[in-house]
Amino acid sequence: MDAPGNIERLVELMARLPGLGPRSARRAVLHMLKKRGQVMAPLAQVLAEVAASARDCAICGNIGDADICPICRDERRANGEICVVENVADLWAMERGGAFRGRYHVLGGTLSALDSIGPEELRIPKLVQRVGDESAREVILALNATVDGQTTAHYIADVLGAAVKVTSLAQGVPIGGELDYLDDGTIGAALRARRGI
Missing domain, CATH: 3.40.1360.10 (Dna Topoisomerase Vi A Subunit; Chain: A, domain 2)
Structure with missing residues (x-):
């Protein structure tokens, strides 16, 4: 069964976010609806405030x-x-x-x-x-x-x-990495960037 129009539209918009597909977006929307006062209302307020106030830093772009x-x-x-x-x-x-x-x-x-x-x-x-x-x-x-x-x-x-x-930045083997799991390019970069101990 499909959700009502506005709710379905919210699910569609949420599904556009990175890391959320349609199923995850639907679960998130249902959770927000269940906790409207604690989650949805504050989230809507903060989203509106950020949309109005966010800007790029004139110097660095942050x-x-x-x-x-x-x-x-x-x-x-x-x-x-x-x-x-x-x-x-x-x-x-x-x-x-x-x-x-x-x-x-x-x-x-x-x-x-x-x-x-x-x-x-x-x-x-x-x-x-x-x-x-x-x-x-x-x-x-x-x-x-x-x-x-x-x-x-x-x-x-x-x-x-x-x-x-x-x-x-140096490139190569990450801390805690095992050589057996690394690709050839990463191993090559690590070998070229080697340094003394």
């Missing part, structure tokens, strides 16, 4: 509720290091780890000839400007180890040239 995000406002993080990431989810993942204490730059994607995404469609020109304006001493490329990610990394390194030190 998402927040002000024109300049807290990371860019924090003067302690103005240490000359800029970590370049593909999207905001990658920035948030880096922040969860707590290891990086500099500033970020969100590209908004990667170069892709097939999708007609060139440097101007991304925030690469803004990165080049920031490197000069902030007198950056290192740009860390934290891009995905995909063909498009590596193409983008090489392009950025070429554009920045000798103006700044350009590094990338």
Whole structure:
């Protein structure tokens, strides 16, 4: 039996979210309906508030509720290091780890000839400007180890040239990983990135 119109529409919209298919979306909607006061009403209110207040940081591209995000406002993080990431989810993942204490730059994607995404469609020109304006001493490329990610990394390194030190995250065997379960590319990258003990 199908749900009434508005409820079915809510299920359809929820199913568009990453990680939720139609069945998971239906379960989530039924749970929210069961707990309207504790879950659905507060969720609807917060969704409306975020929709009205969320904006991209004018400096780095992070998402927040002000024109300049807290990371860019924090003067302690103005240490000359800029970590370049593909999207905001990658920035948030880096922040969860707590290891990086500099500033970020969100590209908004990667170069892709097939999708007609060139440097101007991304925030690469803004990165080049920031490197000069902030007198950056290192740009860390934290891009995905995909063909498009590596193409983008090489392009950025070429554009920045000798103006700044350009590094990338190490790639290879994850902590707790077993060699038997890794693909050949990961093992090769780990071997090339080896270092002394």
